[in-house]
Amino acid sequence: MTYIEFKNLLPSSIAGVAEVCAVLFFTWYIGTAAITWYRLRHIPGPFLASFSYLWIIKNNVLGRGAQEHESLRKYGSIVRTGPRYIVTDDPEILRRINGARSSYPRDAWYKAIRTEQHDNMGTIIDTARHDRLKAKLLHGYNGRDNVSIEAMVDLQVTHLVDVIKRRYVSTKGDPKSFDLSQVIRYFTLDVITRLSYGEPFGFLDAEGDLYNYTNSVDRLIMALSLATDLPMLRWIIFSPLLIGFLPKSTDDNGLGKVLGTAKNIVKERFEKENSESPDMIGAFMRHGITQPEAAAEGFLTILAGSDTTAVAIRSTLLYLMSTPTVYHRLKNEIREAIHSQPISTPITVEQARKLPYLQAVIHEGFRMRPPAVYGHYKVVPPEGDTLNGLHIPGGTAIGHNSIAMMRSQKIFGSDADSFRPERLLECSEEKKYEMERTIDLVFGFGRWMCAGKMVAQVELNKIYFELMRNFDFQLIYPAKAVDEMSYFVYVQKNMFVKITASV
Template sequence: MALSIITNLSTLSTPALCGWLTALLAIWYVVTAIQTWYPLRHVPGPRLASFSYLWMLWNDIRGTNFEKYANFGKYGSLVRNGPRSLVTDDPEVLRKISGARSRYTRDEHYYSASRVEADRENMITILDTARHDAWKAKVASGYSGKENPDLEQAVDAQVMRLVDLIRRKYLSTSGNLRAVDFSLLSRYFTTDVVSRLGHGKAIGHLDEGEDVFGWFGDVKKLIVFLIATDIPWIRRVVMWKPLFRRFGPKPTDKRGIGRVLGYTRNIIAEHFEKDAEPHQDMFGAFIRRGLTKEQLEGEAVLQLVGGSDTTATAMRGVILHLATSPSAYNQLKAEIKEAISQGRASSPITLQEALKLPYLQAVIWEGFRMRTPVTWGHYKVVPPEGDTINGLFIPGGTAIGHNSLALSRRKDIWGDDAAVFRPERWLECSAEKKMEMDRAVEIVFGGGRWMCAGKPIAVMELNKVFFEVRLPSHGLLLLLRVFDFALVNPVMPVKETALAGFVHTDMWMRFTEAKA
């Protein structure tokens, strides 16, 4: 019969053959679309997303992800955002998925796309739960700072270098504007912090305020790559090892991420030298806990890229909302000035001192809520037997991720003004309500075995930089006068694209000497 069909087709003219092929293709698409739609047909969400990845692609290209995901609440708590993927803004569901006894595993959607080199893994790219737990056990102590005796002093040094750079190159005066793109400056700071803690020496972005390796400026390539990872077949092509080896970054590159690979390889080689003294930094801690040279080569770049960019995003979010909220800005100034006058704040401020300033903490966490470093994703796979979530049965193999954009705007958690930056909400509520809000916003760090290993350092960076970079402070030996700031263009303060995280460019700011 098959031979007969082929024979008949061979007698058709070219237009007729094209018509038959088009019809067959259409039938195939309809059948596969129905097969894709059916298993999760009962979960609400955008209609196109239920059977096609075009919904994801369309919003990635148009830059409308923030609006779409932040308003997913209209569908409910559990929403279908792709043919086989769901996102949820329910904190309890997310804690269940990430719990120590959870049988959910990582989905390849996000984690496989976090690979920087074809032949190097890192803690994010490992999908097998047992292997991930073993790897994390080797690096957790280093990320926590327990084996770095001068952790806080190292962060202090970078804060002071940031202050010095602004004073030397970007300090505006009356009639003299010296604007700085804070989207880059924030990354210079966080990358120098992470590199100093990671291997004992800051890369040097804060020396002259320059992209030393030329790896920050090419944002367009980053956007294209993140878009590609949303589409499974594109992701598999992009991450195909032979192709990735040929066109991906290489340690021999002169600029870009490849240059970073080469830089970290040299540092790691020094740490593994036979006669090298024990290093009191993260790399040293990783090595003492059993991380091999090859494993460290993979982890090092994750540490620089992931550890710096997420914290820089949080910094930009807080700065942006403070700059557009004069009442919050002035109240924060008043609190810190009072702390200084009463001797409750040293210079630089310690983490413990910062944690005792209630309005500073409210500003940090409110800014963190408004612009979460990660937006949605970090998908986990439902166990083979399936699971029931919010009364809906979800078949095994479905990917479920967080929707932090919707979670951070839930009115039942944050109030009717959830879309507004208002730090006071953290101070007006009861202790029980504050605990609920704390736990909700901290979900962005993950939970259980998937908790972000670098959370302690990120919290320290935020507390220190938001105290020192804006307001007058002093110490026993040195009087420091730092800065006031304003947006250069309040009408369009920043160019923002929401993908797996926020991509910010052109956040131009004006720094001046702080008024007494």
């Protein structure tokens, strides 16, 4: 049916109104696109990004956020990625806009990661409110308020090693392969739930996807990434019409079930006025956090503190297994350390920090696969700003392009695309400081620095040492070592390995 035939079927009044509406919408769209293009016309970037969100949509639908953002290096240090979005791979710009005295507030980008419409430290946009809340919460994150972070991580590292020995180690007559990506994920979930609530939720012991949680999170990631990046979609998803379809604490499985379990633990703590527990929720309560705040913050630790660390661990282990020279050098350093000095089981953070190659591996792993690919946008103040000689209009959202920053040849050398921990050991102290300081930006900077940085560092200093101390690893499918999609974060699955006892 042609447009003319369709039009003739409608009453003349309706057809006329439809035509007017169509013309008005088309005019509005063209005008908006032109204005949008004009504001940031001097910022280079992909053509589609100059007037629409199509570049962002394409990357998310294809799961190619990392590859596409890394390719932006050809445009320079500041690149346009959407109508009002720009990203930068310049460490100094990121330190400036995220510093404690910066006047750049958070963008509404953060709002998409709220749970049941409750704000938490990760979603609050108001800077003063964020700072007040973070000051209270840090007592739980930094381990100084009766929260023994290292001791709790030790329990989970020991349990992981025991589980691998019992279930997954191959012997001559009993070869086995398993998906290491899931086991690592269960480990990080148990670590963060023990730290937050005093006891692990039991993902490792369940021998499967407890509550179907990880599967539900993976299915949500693309939608979540689109919602963070697309203001209109964010508004639609959180509208009264659709909000009831989002995960909620009354669900029987998935993300909602874990949210409900965490929420019930907090409720019981407050009903019993039990603020003495040596865990993060106990510390939050001791510093005046309310029950709704504690529930929201507790779940944030699970959502933000498990998968990001799991990506770092998986990726580093993958690079180790794929790079024999690095693998064997780290194994040798571990053997020599065990034979030459008293090393506890598990190794302490203090002992681990004295092993230079282990530290280089930790940093290089973060560099090659930063847990957050891009995003975490801040808003340029109303008066605008000048960055690297470019005027940035007020209201523009600027975020990090970590994947490009971590491949900077200027900072990391001509082989920046290669996994080579030696780069941190073969340079001057000044250069090493520059590289490590840049890599540390994966945790953010200034007032917006990740509160869980210390927790992640404790985990990483222990997990690589203990896994390499006890086991030898081999990829089952080296040509397709892992299934990986990337949005503003990575989703990794099917990393099958064979493990034998270390010799």
